Every structure is written in structure tokens, then in C-alpha cells.
Amino acid sequence: MNKLELQKTANEVRKGIVTAVHGAKAGHPGGSLSAADIFTYLYFEEMNIDPKNPKMENRDRFVLSKGHTAPGLYSVLANRGYFPVEDLPTLRHLGSYLQGHPCMQETPGVDMSSGSLGQGISAAVGMALAGKMDDKDYRVYTLLGDGEIQEGQVWEASMFAGHRKLDNLVVIVDNNGLQIDGKIDDVCSPYPIDKKFEAFNFHVINIDGNDFDQLEAAFKEARNTKGMPTAIICKTLKGKGVSFMEGNVGWHGKAPNDEEYAVAMADLEKVGEALCQK
């Protein structure tokens, strides 16, 4: 996919996020929207996957360690063809296969159940370790929140990944700067994030996580990095693409009402139209 196609796809993913959260009347749009470009790049460009065969043995794996942004994962999976986009509004409904946080037994394409912060990265490390033990060439990606890295288990996992030189592992941090209680550097600053991962023997790349050129360059660099895991620290904008959600911590975990939903979709339609003019 070229950059324009990726941008158009990410815009569709964002529409799916807003639609899912609106349908659920609950959920986490802010961090799903900030990471929508990351999700899109991974599932439409980077990862070796087959939506028709979600459990393909040698597939690349993805663990959404920041599991509360399930709407982002579900939207990209639906748009990639794992299940119908029309099912997204069933998010969080009783009986839906789209649980509030990812459930690997329910949802096609979900490689690991997650949502309790700090745990997903460990599972991703285990998958990467299994790949090394079995001499397989699949790669493992995991997405963490910048608030999530306040959890100590993240650093237990990082120490192990660095120690074991798991160069088939890419840790992505969605650095949108906001967590429930406010700015991450007001609550309990994890900065400098890059230096921390460097200290744990990662190759670290800092990028704008809402820029596909930079995402492409970073994931290529990660692929060419041998002998150590890579951490990609992505500066992003929380709520990206929806005017009233952008940079607003209030939209971390809140659903838009019908009026807000209409405004959000109009914002995204506008972006989509502009992209079609290119």
C-alpha cells in the first residue's frame, strides 16, 4: 500500500473506532485513535498474516498490551477482513464476540487476551522466545501505552527481552502523553522513555507515530536490527482525527453521544474527502 492508501485506510479504521465506541456507549476512543495509524501500518503493511487463516502457524503475532484500546484493534481487524465491519457496534454488548478488552478465544485475529496493563508485553516476549527456540522466522509486535509503562512488569519483560537478544520482538509505545488522571508527566513521569529502553538493551527509534513515512522507516529499521529487540517510541495525538477528542484527556474512556458521534463522523468524512482529492 502506498502512503495515500494507508492514510485512507487509517481513516476508515478511525471511523470504525468511533462507530464501535458509540455502539457500545462505552470504551476507549482516545488511545484507539492515537494508535490508528500504528494499527493500520501493522495490519496492512508490516505483518505476515492471513485473515482467512487467523491461526496460521508461522504468522507474525500482535499483542495489544494496552488492551483497553480494543476498539482500535477490532476496527483494523474488521477492515482487514477478519470479520464484518458491520459487527463493530456490537462492541461490549452482551453476547458479542467483541469483548471490552481483547479475548483470544472470542475474536478471530486476536493473538492474546489482554487488558490488565503490563501483562501483554510478557506474553509477547514469550511468543518471541518460542520463535527463537523453534527457529521460526515469525516476528512479534506489541503495543503499549505510555501510561502503561508505569507498570513494573513492563520492565521485567524488557530486561528479559534485552537479555535474551530477542530481535524478533518490536515493542511499540503509543506516547500520546495522557492517562486517565491527566498528563503522564504530571501523574508519574515515565520520561525519558527512550533512554529507559536503551538501558534495557533495546534498539530504540523515536518517531511521529501518526506519520506513515516515519512508521515505514522505523519498522524497516527494526527488521534490520539484529541481536537486540527494538522499541519504537511513537509520539502521537490522543483522539487524533476527531476535532473535539484531540488532546483531550476526557475522551480517554468515554463514548460519544448521538450528536457527538455525528460531529466525529463528519470530521472523519472530511478527512476522507480531502484524501480522495489527492
Place this chain on the structure above:
Amino acid sequence: MSEVKKIATRESYGNALVECGADFPNLVVLDADLAGATKTGVFKKAYPDRHIDCGIAECNMTGIAAGLSTCGKIPFISSFAMFAAGRNFEQVRNSIGYPHLNVKIGGTHAGITVGEDGATHQCNEDVALMRTIPGMTVIVPADDVEARAAVRAAIEKEGPVYLRFGRAAVPVINDRPDYKFEIGKGVLLKEGSDVTIVASGITVASALEAAEMLAADGISAEVINIHTIKPLDKELIIASAKKTGKVVTAEEHSVIGGLGSAVCDCLSESQPTRVMKIGMQDVFGESGTAAALVEKYGLDGKGIYAKVKEFVS
């Protein structure tokens, strides 16, 4: 009983893993810097490529095991019960239990027989914690024979299994040709008519001793070994309670949430029976030798004998 061979079930655990290593090429063992103590060091020696020392980071070890299992491995995570089940509870619940992954948890040094290390390391709550997790199998082997059989059975069973092992050497009581281990099937060790003693782990040998002493006093005690706390062999317990009308449970664990509670849950629903629970009575342990602690907290033959006698008279 003095001539009986004694082996700590943590030793059995390590040996069983080695025994199973060849039969199950996907079996891998994870430790958190305690391979020497959990006795998985013997597996490390036999299969160095399949042993993963995670360092002192049990929660990460648990997640790594979850990830490994999604890729087809059969991981055993080993640590003291305090950390494997205690510190780790939420990791086990969410990363292993919720996705029902094929991870086995070996909690060694369980209960007060940890001894001299004292209360911080004496986990009397692990069975209670683990049995609340949906889909979790909980096994407390009584001796070497049972522990080794349990490890193999756990490997053969798909899904999460918690296995509880002890530090101190315990008598081998199941070394007989007709011994058969089946997950969820209790073992009727001695028939009796006046009272039922339901035991697990180290208290099984104690219960057998107590039954002998009770017999000398003319009290006929039935002894049941419940090695699988979950799923519980309800049929066996209900049938025995119907017969004797009085049930005593004995466990090296808190009386809150463990074997005693499981038996009470079962009987109160199906066969209301008076039950006395022997175990740690909502207290922490303390430093001392395993033998001294077992005696102090009434988990030896004499202790169980005295309490059962009082209960039935």
C-alpha cells in the same frame, strides 16, 4: 511409619519433569532464580535448551509462559507457592486462566513446612486463590508417587493446572502396585464408620496415623485422600459423609478457602453434615523446623487424633 522412605514432593516434581521431558518434546520449564530450591534444576541439567530462567520476576515469567503456550509449548512455571500463586495471582488469572492457556504452575515450598524461613514464605493461601479461577485444576499431592503421577497427568490434561509441592521430606504412602492417579478422583485409603477424615498433601500421612490411634480407642475413622481440590470428588465425599455422619478436614493451609472450604461447599449443598476443619486457623505461621511447626499447629498424627477424638465424643 519410621521405616518408611521419605521424599519431599518438590524433589518428585523435578524428577517427574525429567521423566516426562523425553515423552513431551514441547515441555519447557521456567524458573525465577529458584531452580535449585524448586528442584527443577535437574530438568535444566537434562534439557538445558528447554529450561528458561527468568530471574527474580515471577509476574513476567507467568506472562512469558502464557506466550510460549500460545505457540504450542507446554510450560511449567516454578516458584515458591507464595510467589507462583500469591504474588502472581492476577497474572495467573488474566494471562493464563482467562484465555484458558495450557500452562502448569508448580508452587513449591507451600504451607508451614517451609519451616525456618517463617511466615513471609509460608503460603497458606495458594489453594484458596487458585481454586477461585474458572477452569483451573488444583492438585495437592501427598507423596512422591502421587506427585510424580500428578505432573504427568497435568501435562496430559489440556488447560491450566496448579500443583502444590512441599519443601520437607514426607513419607511415601502410595507405593503400591494398584495405585492409580486420576485428576478429580479421590482415594479411599481406609474404610471406617464413625468419622471421615478428608486430607490432602502432608496431612494424608498424618490422617492415617491418627486413624490408627483412633482405632486403638475404638473409633473407626475413614480416611480419604483428596489430591485434587478442584475439580472435587464430590461423589466420594458425599458417600462417606452419608455413611459416617461426621467429617473432619485436615490441610496444611488456611481453613479459609482450601480443602476444608471445598468440602463444606460440597456437603452444605448436597449432604448437610457437621464438619470440623483442621488447618491454619486464620493465623500466619512462624519460624521453626517443619516438624516443630506441624506439631504446634496440630497437623501431625497426634494433633489430628486429638481433635478428631474431641469432635466425635
